[in-house]
Amino acid sequence: MNIQAVKVIYKYEMLRxxxxxxxxxxxxxxxxxxxxxxxxSAIGSRIESIEGVPYGSFIVPGLIMLSLLTQSIANASFxxxxxxxxxxxxxxxxxxxxxxxxxxxxVGAAASKSFIIGIIILATAGFFVxxxxxxPFWMMFFLILTCITFSLFGFIIGLWATNFDKLQLIPLxxxxxxxxLGGSFYSISMLPPFWQTxxxxxxxxxxxxxxxxxxxxxxxVSIWTSLVIILGFLAFCLALVAWMFKTGYRLQN
Amino acid sequence: xxxxxAINNLSKQYxxxxxxxxxxxxxxxxxxxxxxxxxxxxxxxxxxSVICGLVSPSSGSVHVNGFNIIKDYRETRALIGLVPQELxxxxxxSVWNTLNFSRGLFGKKPNKAYxxxxxxxxxxxxxxxxxxxxxxxxxxxRVLIGKALSHEPRILFLDEPTAxxxxxxxxxxxxxxxxxxxxxVTIILTTHYIEEAEEIADRVGIxxxxxxxxxxxxxxxxxxxxxxxLVLELRDAIDHIPESLNAYALTLSDEGYKLTYRYxxxxxxxxxxTLMKAINASSLTLKDLQTxxxxxxxxxxxxxxxxxxxx
Numbered sequence: 001m002n003i004q005a006v007k008v009i010y011k012y013e014m015l016r017x018x019x020x021x022x023x024x025x026x027x028x029x030x031x032x033x034x035x036x037x038x039x040x041s042a043i044g045s046r047i048e049s050i051e052g053v054p055y056g057s058f059i060v061p062g063l064i065m066l067s068l069l070t071q072s073i074a075n076a077s078f079x080x081x082x083x084x085x086x087x088x089x090x091x092x093x094x095x096x097x098x099x100x101x102x103x104x105x106x107v108g109a110a111a112s113k114s115f116i117i118g119i120i121i122l123a124t125a126g127f128f129v130x131x132x133x134x135x136p137f138w139m140m141f142f143l144i145l146t147c148i149t150f151s152l153f154g155f156i157i158g159l160w161a162t163n164f165d166k167l168q169l170i171p172l173x174x175x176x177x178x179x180x181l182g183g184s185f186y187s188i189s190m191l192p193p194f195w196q197t198x199x200x201x202x203x204x205x206x207x208x209x210x211x212x213x214x215x216x217x218x219x220x221v222s223i224w225t226s227l228v229i230i231l232g233f234l235a236f237c238l239a240l241v242a243w244m245f246k247t248g249y250r251l252q253n
Numbered sequence: 254x255x256x257x258x259a260i261n262n263l264s265k266q267y268x269x270x271x272x273x274x275x276x277x278x279x280x281x282x283x284x285x286x287x288x289x290x291x292x293x294x295x296x297x298x299x300x301x302s303v304i305c306g307l308v309s310p311s312s313g314s315v316h317v318n319g320f321n322i323i324k325d326y327r328e329t330r331a332l333i334g335l336v337p338q339e340l341x342x343x344x345x346x347s348v349w350n351t352l353n354f355s356r357g358l359f360g361k362k363p364n365k366a367y368x369x370x371x372x373x374x375x376x377x378x379x380x381x382x383x384x385x386x387x388x389x390x391x392x393x394x395r396v397l398i399g400k401a402l403s404h405e406p407r408i409l410f411l412d413e414p415t416a417x418x419x420x421x422x423x424x425x426x427x428x429x430x431x432x433x434x435x436x437x438v439t440i441i442l443t444t445h446y447i448e449e450a451e452e453i454a455d456r457v458g459i460x461x462x463x464x465x466x467x468x469x470x471x472x473x474x475x476x477x478x479x480x481x482x483l484v485l486e487l488r489d490a491i492d493h494i495p496e497s498l499n500a501y502a503l504t505l506s507d508e509g510y511k512l513t514y515r516y517x518x519x520x521x522x523x524x525x526x527t528l529m530k531a532i533n534a535s536s537l538t539l540k541d542l543q544t545x546x547x548x549x550x551x552x553x554x555x556x557x558x559x560x561x562x563x564x
Binding site: 002004008009083087090091092093095097 | 267268302307308327328329330331335337342353360362
C-alpha cells in the first residue's frame with residue numbers, strides 16, 4: 001500500500017479545511033447556534049418536552065446529523081470534483097496508487113473534518129442546553145459511521161457531477177429535505193398516522209432516531225433497525241464506488 | 254541500449270467510436286530523447302495517456318522496464334513523470350507544497366534537499382513560497398516539470414512542453430531537457446513544432462490519424478527522406494526556360510535570374526549530371542550554384558500529404 005500517497009492526499013485536504021476555516025468550521029457552527037437560539041430557546045421554551053426530553057435537548061442529535069450529512073457530502077464531493085474540474089486529477093490518476101487508496105485519502109479527510117464539526121457542534125450545544133449522553137459509545141459509533149458513510153456518498157456525487165450545478169443538486173434537493181423531514185426537529189409520533197408510515201420510507205429517520213437513542217434512550221424506531229439501515233446504506237455506497245472504479249467511471253477514458 | 258518502453262499493437266477506441274490509436278508498435282531506448290511529431294488530434298496525447306494510466310487501452314500492451322502498465326501499474330508509474338499539456342495547477346498552493354505533494358503521491362518520503370535542488374535547477378527556488386496562481390505561464394510550466402520530476406522518475410513525458418511559450422523560454426526548456434537527458438532520464442516529448450524535434454530529439458516518430466507512420470533516428474530520417482534543391486544563379490536573366498530543359502521541371506524565379514531544380518536524395522539517379530550537360534548545351538551561363546537540404550518540416554508535410562493522397 002502506498003501509505004505516503006494516502007497521507008499527502010489526507011494532509012492536503014485537511015490543509016484546505018484550515019485555509020478556509022470560516023467556511024469550513026465557523027459557518028456550520030454559527031448556523032447550528034442560530035437553530036438553537038431560534039428553535040431551542042425562542043420557540044422551544046413554548047413547546048412541551050417530547051417523551052420526557054426538553055425540546056431544546058431533543059433537537060441536538062437532529063441538528064448534529066443535519067450538519068454531519070450536509071458537511072460530509074459537501075466536503076467529499078468538492079474534494080474530488082474540484083481536481084476533476086481543474087484537471088489536476090491527472091496527477092493522482094497517474095500516480096502508483098490504487099483507487100481505494102485515493103478513496104481512503106479523500107473520504108478519510110472529509111470524514112475527519114465532519115467528525116470535528118460534529119464534536120464542535122456538540123460542545124456548542126452544551127452551552128445552550130443540558131446534555132446527558134446515556135450511551136457515549138453508541139453516540140460516537142453513530143457519529144463516526146455517519147461521517148464515513150456520507151463522505152463516501154459525497155465522493156460518489158463528486159465523481160458523478162460534471163458541473164457545479166450537479167454537485168449541488170443532490171445535497172440541496174434530496175438530502176436537505178430528507179433531513180428536515182426525517183425528525184430533526186420533531187418526533188415522528190407527532191405526525192398523523194398516514195405521514196408516520198410515509199416518513200418511515202425516509203432513511204434519514206433511522207439515522208436520527210438511532211443517534212437520538214444514544215443520547216436520551218428515546219427513539220422512533222429500534223436501534224437495531226437504525227443500525228441495519230445505515231450499514232446497508234454504507235454497503236450500497238461501497239458497492240457503487242467499487243463499480244465506478246472498476247469501470248473507470250468519469251475517471252478514466 | 255536497453256529498451257525501457259515497449260509498445261505492442263496498441264489500439265485505443267474511445268466510447269464515441271473515435272479510433273485514436275491504431276496498432277502502434279514502438280520501442281523506446283533507455284536514455285534517449287524521442288519526439289512524437291504530429292498534427293493536432295493525431296493521437297499523441299492519447300498514446301502518452303495510455304502509458305501513464307490516464308486512458309485505458311482497447312487492445313495491445315505496453316511494458317515499462319519489463320513491467321506491464323496495467324498489471325504492474327505501481328512499478329511502471331513509479332518510474333514515470335508526466336508533464337501535461339495544459340497548465341493544470343491548484344491556484345492557491347505554494348510551489349514548495351505542490352512539489353512535495355507530488356513526491357508523496359508517488360510514494361516517496363519527503364526529501365528537502367532534493368526538492369530544493371530541483372527548484373534551483375528550474376530557477377524557481379526564489380518562488381518556492383509563492384502561490385501558483387501568481388506565477389507567469391512560463392513559470393507554471395516549469396512548476397509542472399518540477400512536479401513531474403519530484404519523485405526522481407527515470408522516464409519523463411512532456412506533452413507539448415513549449416506550446417504557447419515564447420522563443421526565449423522554449424530555448425530554456427530545451428536546455429532543461431538536455432540536462433535531464435545527461436542525467437540518464439529517458440524523455441518522450443510530443444510536439445507539433447518541427448523545430449523542436451529537430452533541435453533536441455535523438456529519434457523522431459511521426460504520428461498522424463492514430464498511426465505511427467515512421468520512427469527514425471533524426472539525422473538518418475532527414476538524409477533518407479530529405480529532398481534537396483539545386484539553385485542555379487544565372488549571369489543573364491531569361492524570360493522563359495529553354496525548351497531543351499523542359500524535362501527537368503525547373504522553376505524560374507528572382508526576375509529570371511534563378512532556376513531551381515528539386516531532386517530526391519534517395520533515388521539512384523538524381524538527374525544532376527544530365528541537367529548540367531543540358532545546361533551546358535543550352536545558351537545559359539551560370540554565375541553560381543548551391544544546394545539546400547529540406548528540413549524536417551518539409552519531410553513531415555510530404556509524409557502527411559502522401560498519406561492523405563493514398564486515401
